Amino acid sequence: MIHDTNHKAAHHAEAHHEEMSFWRKYIFSTDHKVIGIQYGLTALCFLFFGFCLVMMMRWQLAYPGQPMPWIGKWLGESRMPGGVMAPEFYNQLGAMHGTIMVFLGIVPLAVGAFGNYIVPLQIGAQDMAFPKLNMSSYWVYFVGGVVMLASFFVPEGAAQSGWTSYAPLSVIATPAKSLFRGQTMWLIGMVFLITSSLLGSVNFITTIIQLRAKGLTFMRLPFFVWAQLVTAFLLLLAFPPLEAAGVMQLMDRVAGTSFFLPSGLVVSGRAWPASGGGNALLWQHLFWFLAHPEVYVLILPGMGIVGEVIANNTRKPLWGYTSLVWAVMILGFLSFIVWAHHMFLTGMGTAISTFFQTTTMIISIPSIVILTALILSLWGGSIRFTVPMLFALAFLPMFGIGGLTGLPLGLATSDIYLHDTYYVIGHFHYVVAPGTIFAMFAGIYYWYPKVTGRKLNDTLGRIHFWGSLLFINGIFMPMFIQGMAGVSRRLYDGGTSYLHAQHVLGLNKMMSVSAWCLALFQIPFILNFFWHMWAGRKAEENPWDATTLEWATPTPPPHGNFATVPTVYRNPYEYSLPGSETHKDFYPQWEPDHVAKARA
Amino acid sequence: MSAIEIPYTVEERPDTGLYNAKLGVWLFLASEVMLFGALFSTYVLLRVGADRWEHGADILNVPLATINTMVLIASSVTMVMSWASLQVKNFARFKLFMGLTFLCGLCFLVIKYFEYSAKFEHGLWPSTSTFMAIYFTMTGLHGLHVIGGMIVNGYLWGPGAKMWKTEPHRFTNRVEVAGLYWHFVDLVWIFLFPTLYLLPGK
Amino acid sequence: MSAHDISKQVKIYRIVGAVLIVGTIITVAASNVHLGILLGILVAVAIATVKGSLVAAYFMHLFNERKLIYGVLALTGVFIIVMIGLLLFTYSDQQGHHHGPFIVPQGHVQPHHEAAKSEGEHVP
Numbered sequence: 001m002i003h004d005t006n007h008k009a010a011h012h013a014e015a016h017h018e019e020m021s022f023w024r025k026y027i028f029s030t031d032h033k034v035i036g037i038q039y040g041l042t043a044l045c046f047l048f049f050g051f052c053l054v055m056m057m058r059w060q061l062a063y064p065g066q067p068m069p070w071i072g073k074w075l076g077e078s079r080m081p082g083g084v085m086a087p088e089f090y091n092q093l094g095a096m097h098g099t100i101m102v103f104l105g106i107v108p109l110a111v112g113a114f115g116n117y118i119v120p121l122q123i124g125a126q127d128m129a130f131p132k133l134n135m136s137s138y139w140v141y142f143v144g145g146v147v148m149l150a151s152f153f154v155p156e157g158a159a160q161s162g163w164t165s166y167a168p169l170s171v172i173a174t175p176a177k178s179l180f181r182g183q184t185m186w187l188i189g190m191v192f193l194i195t196s197s198l199l200g201s202v203n204f205i206t207t208i209i210q211l212r213a214k215g216l217t218f219m220r221l222p223f224f225v226w227a228q229l230v231t232a233f234l235l236l237l238a239f240p241p242l243e244a245a246g247v248m249q250l251m252d253r254v255a256g257t258s259f260f261l262p263s264g265l266v267v268s269g270r271a272w273p274a275s276g277g278g279n280a281l282l283w284q285h286l287f288w289f290l291a292h293p294e295v296y297v298l299i300l301p302g303m304g305i306v307g308e309v310i311a312n313n314t315r316k317p318l319w320g321y322t323s324l325v326w327a328v329m330i331l332g333f334l335s336f337i338v339w340a341h342h343m344f345l346t347g348m349g350t351a352i353s354t355f356f357q358t359t360t361m362i363i364s365i366p367s368i369v370i371l372t373a374l375i376l377s378l379w380g381g382s383i384r385f386t387v388p389m390l391f392a393l394a395f396l397p398m399f400g401i402g403g404l405t406g407l408p409l410g411l412a413t414s415d416i417y418l419h420d421t422y423y424v425i426g427h428f429h430y431v432v433a434p435g436t437i438f439a440m441f442a443g444i445y446y447w448y449p450k451v452t453g454r455k456l457n458d459t460l461g462r463i464h465f466w467g468s469l470l471f472i473n474g475i476f477m478p479m480f481i482q483g484m485a486g487v488s489r490r491l492y493d494g495g496t497s498y499l500h501a502q503h504v505l506g507l508n509k510m511m512s513v514s515a516w517c518l519a520l521f522q523i524p525f526i527l528n529f530f531w532h533m534w535a536g537r538k539a540e541e542n543p544w545d546a547t548t549l550e551w552a553t554p555t556p557p558p559h560g561n562f563a564t565v566p567t568v569y570r571n572p573y574e575y576s577l578p579g580s581e582t583h584k585d586f587y588p589q590w591e592p593d594h595v596a597k598a599r600a
Numbered sequence: 601m602s603a604i605e606i607p608y609t610v611e612e613r614p615d616t617g618l619y620n621a622k623l624g625v626w627l628f629l630a631s632e633v634m635l636f637g638a639l640f641s642t643y644v645l646l647r648v649g650a651d652r653w654e655h656g657a658d659i660l661n662v663p664l665a666t667i668n669t670m671v672l673i674a675s676s677v678t679m680v681m682s683w684a685s686l687q688v689k690n691f692a693r694f695k696l697f698m699g700l701t702f703l704c705g706l707c708f709l710v711i712k713y714f715e716y717s718a719k720f721e722h723g724l725w726p727s728t729s730t731f732m733a734i735y736f737t738m739t740g741l742h743g744l745h746v747i748g749g750m751i752v753n754g755y756l757w758g759p760g761a762k763m764w765k766t767e768p769h770r771f772t773n774r775v776e777v778a779g780l781y782w783h784f785v786d787l788v789w790i791f792l793f794p795t796l797y798l799l800p801g802k
Numbered sequence: 803m804s805a806h807d808i809s810k811q812v813k814i815y816r817i818v819g820a821v822l823i824v825g826t827i828i829t830v831a832a833s834n835v836h837l838g839i840l841l842g843i844l845v846a847v848a849i850a851t852v853k854g855s856l857v858a859a860y861f862m863h864l865f866n867e868r869k870l871i872y873g874v875l876a877l878t879g880v881f882i883i884v885m886i887g888l889l890l891f892t893y894s895d896q897q898g899h900h901h902g903p904f905i906v907p908q909g910h911v912q913p914h915h916e917a918a919k920s921e922g923e924h925v926p
Binding site for chain 2: 819829837847849868874882885886
Binding site for chain 2: 125126127129130131133198201202203205206209210211236237238239240241243244245247248251255256257258259274275277278279282286289559560
C-alpha cells in the first residue's frame with residue numbers, strides 16, 4: 001500500500017520539479033538530497049586529492065632525495081628541482097594533506113553528505129529545517145575548498161606549517177602582507193569552512209529537534225541520528241574559537257599584529273619587526289579547543305553508520321541502545337575539556353597536566369562503552385556478511401587499535417617520549433583511516449541503492465574491502481614501531497639523518513608500497529561506484545530489509561521524500577523479536593501495529 | 601519553488617514550544633558567544649601576561665564610545681518596539697521603528713569610522729601594540745556584525761516587508777529573530793565597551 | 803498576546819532602556835574614580851553583567867523562554883567558563899617564569915644565521 005502512494009508522490013513531485021531550471025534543480029538546489037550528493041561527490045574528490053598528496057610524500061620517504069618518476073617533471077623546478085622533492089614542497093604536501101582530509105574530506109562527507117541526505121529521511125521529515133541555509137552551507141564550503149586548492153599556485157606555494165598552523169612559524173613563514181600567500185589563504189579558507197560548518201550545525205540541531213515525525217521520540221531515534229546530533233553540537237560550540245584565532249593569525253600575518261608573536265622574537269639572527277607581547281601558546285589553546293572536539297566530529301558519524309549496518313546485518317536490535325545514547329552525549333561533553341593533552345610538552349605545570357590527563361583517561365570510558373555495545377551487538381546475531389557489514393566489522397578492531405594506542409599519548413609521562421613521533425600519526429590514522437573511512441565506505445555501500453536506485457556489484461565490493469584492509473594496515477602499523485624508535489613526524493628525510501632510527505628506516509619502503517597498493521585497490525570501488533549509477537540492477541525500496549524510516553521512501557526518494565508524512569510506531573531496530581516468526585524477521589518503524597500483526 | 605511544507609516555521613512545535621527559526625537563531629547566538637568569548641579570553645590572557653597594559657581611556661575616545669553605547673541601546677529599544685508593533689498589527693509603526701533601528705546602526709558605524717580614522721591619523725595601528733591589536737580586532741569584528749545586522753534589518757524594512765501582506769505571522773517571527781540577533785550585538789558591545797575603554801591599566 | 807499585554811511589554815521596554823542608559827553613565831563615572839585594578843575590573847564587569855542580563859531577559863525575552871533554550875545557553879556558559887578558566891589556569895601553572903615561552907632577552911643572541919635554528923624552539 002505504501003508502495004502505491006510512494007509512486008504517486010514520486011510522479012507528483014517530479015511534475016513540479018520539471019518546472020525548475022537545470023541550475024535550480026541540480027546546482028543551486030535547496031533539496032537536502034541534492035545537497036547531500038553535492039557534498040558527497042565534492043568530498044570524495046578532495047579525499048582522493050589528499051590521498052594523492054600523501055602518495056607523493058611517501059615517495060620521498062621511501063626514496064629520499066631521489067627523483068620521482070613521471071610526476072617529478074610535471075610539477076616544476078620550484079617544487080621538484082631535478083624531479084626531487086624540495087623540502088618546502090614536502091611541508092606543503094604535509095600541511096595540505098592534513099587540512100584537506102580533515103576539513104575538506106571527512107567532515108563534509110560524514111556530516112555534509114551522509115548527515116544531510118540521511119538524517120531528514122530517518123526522522124521522517126520532508127527536508128531540513130532551513131533548506132536555503134543548507135544550500136549556502138555547501139557553497140561556502142565549496143568556496144573554502146577552492147581557496148585552499150588555489151593556495152598551491154601562489155608565490156611560495158601552499159601553507160607549510162602543518163595542519164595545526166602553530167605560531168610563530170605560521171606567522172613568520174613566507175612573510176608578506178599580501179593575501180596571496182599560501183598560509184594566509186589557508187586562514188581565509190578556514191574561515192569559509194568554519195562558517196559552512198557553523199551554518200550546517202544550526203540546521204542539523206534544529207531539524208533533529210523540531211522535525212521529527214509523530215511517534216519518533218528521542219529514544220526511538222536511530223543511533224546514526226543521535227551521533228549526528230552530538231556532532232552538530234560539537235561543531236556549533238567548538239569551531240568559533242578557532243574562527244577567532246584564525247582571524248587573529250590573519251591579523252598577525254597581514255596587519256602586523258602580535259597576537260601570537262612573543263616579545264624578543266629573533267628570526268635568522270635579526271629581531272622580528274613586530275610589537276611583540278603576544279603568546280604563541282594562545283594559538284595552540286584556541287586551535288586545540290576546536291581540534292579536539294573535531295576528532296570526535298570525525299568519528300561519531302562513522303560510529304553511527306556502523307551501528308546502523310550492524311543492527312541491519314545481525315537481524316537484532318543494537319545491544320545497549322540506552323548506554324550508546326548516554327555514552328555519545330557524555331563523550332561529546334567531555335571532548336571539550338581534554339584539549340591540552342595535545343600540549344603536554346609546552347611547559348604546562350604538573351597540576352594542569354594532571355587535570356587534562358585525568359579527563360583524557362575518563363573520556364576513554366564512553367568510547368569503550370560504544371565500542372563494546374557495538375561488539376556485543378554481534379553476539380547471537382544472524383550475521384549477513386554483506387559488503388557494508390564487512391567494512392563495519394573491520395571498523396571495530398581498527399578503531400580499537402586506534403583508541404588503545406591513544407592511551408599512552410593521553411598519559412603525560414609516556415607522551416613526553418611519544419609526542420610528535422610517528423606513533424601519533426599511526427594512532428590518529430588508525431581511528432580515521434581504517435576507522436572512519438571504512439565506516440564511510442560501509443555507509444556508501446549500504447545507502448547507495450536508496451540514493452541511486454541501483455545496486456553495486458558485490459564482487460568488486462569485496463575486492464575493494466580486502467585489498468583496502470590489508471594495505472591500510474601495511475601503511476599504519478609500522479608507524480607505531482617507527483614512533484617508538486624515536487622517528488619524529490614531519491621529517492623531510494623520513495629519519496635518514498637520525499642514528500637511532502636506522503634500524504626502522506626499511507619500514508618506509510613497505511609503508512609507501514602499501515600506500516600505492518591501497519590506491520590501486522580503490523579502482524574497483526571507483527569503477528563500481530560510477531558504472532552502476534547507470535548500469536546497475538535496479539534496487540527495490542528496501543533491499544536490505546531494514547527498519548528505519550529512510551527505507552520507507554520510493555527509491556530514489558523524490559522531492560519531499562514521503563508520500564504521506566510517516567508515523568513512527570516502535571523502536572529503530574525491531575529485528576527478530578518474539579512473535580515475528582513469519583517470512584519477515586523485522587518490524588519497520590513506520591508500519592502500524594495492525595499491519596505488522598496481520599503479517600505475523 | 602518546491603512542493604514541500606516545512607512544519608513549525610510559523611506555529612510552535614507543541615513539545616518544544618518553539619518555532620524553527622527561534623531555535624535556530626539561539627543556537628547561532630550560542631556559537632557567537634563562543635566566538636566573542638574566545639576574543640575575551642585572548643584579551644584576558646594577553647593582559648595578564650603583559651608587563652604594561654594601557655588604560656583605555658588614555659588612548660581611546662571614551663566620549664565617542666559612550667555615545668555609541670547609548671546609540672546601540674536606543675537601537676535595541678527601537679528594534680523590540682518594531683516587533684511589538686507587528687504584534688498589534690501596526691505596520692506603519694513597525695516601519696518607523698525598524699527604520700530608526702537601521703539609522704541607529706548607521707550612526708554607530710559613522711562614529712566608529714571617525715574613531716578609527718583618528719587612531720590612524722595619530723599613528724595608532726593594530727600593529728602598534730597588543731592593546732591596539734585586540735582593540736581593533738574586537739571592535740572590528742563587532743562592527744562587521746553590526747553591518748550584517750543592518751543588512752538583515754534593511755531587508756526586512758524594504759523588500760522583505762512584502763511578506764507582511766501574505767504571511768504576517770511568519771514575517772513577525774522573522775522580525776523577532778532578527779531582533780534577537782540585534783540585541784545580541786548590543787549585548788556584546790555592553791561588555792566590549794567597559795573592557796576596552798574603561799578598565800584601569802597596569 | 804493581547805493588545806493590553808503588548809502595551810505592558812512596551813512600558814517594560816522603555817523602563818529597561820532607561821535603566822541601560824543610566825547604567826552606561828554610572829559605569830563611565832565609576833571608571834573615573836580611582837578604585838585600583840581589581841576593584842575597577844569587578845565594578846565594570848558587574849555593571850556590564852547587570853546591563854547584559856537586562857537586555858537578555860527583557861529585550862530577548864529570555865525571562866519566559868523555553869527550557870530547551872535555557873539548556874543550550876547553560877551548556878554554552880559552561881564551555882565559556884571552561885575555556886577562559888582552564889586557559890588562565892594553564893597560564894598560571896607554568897613551568898619556569900611567568901612571561902611565557904620563547905622569550906629571548908634582548909641582546910643575548912649573536913647576529914649569526916645559525917642562531918635561530920640552534921635555539922631549540924619547540925617547532926611541532
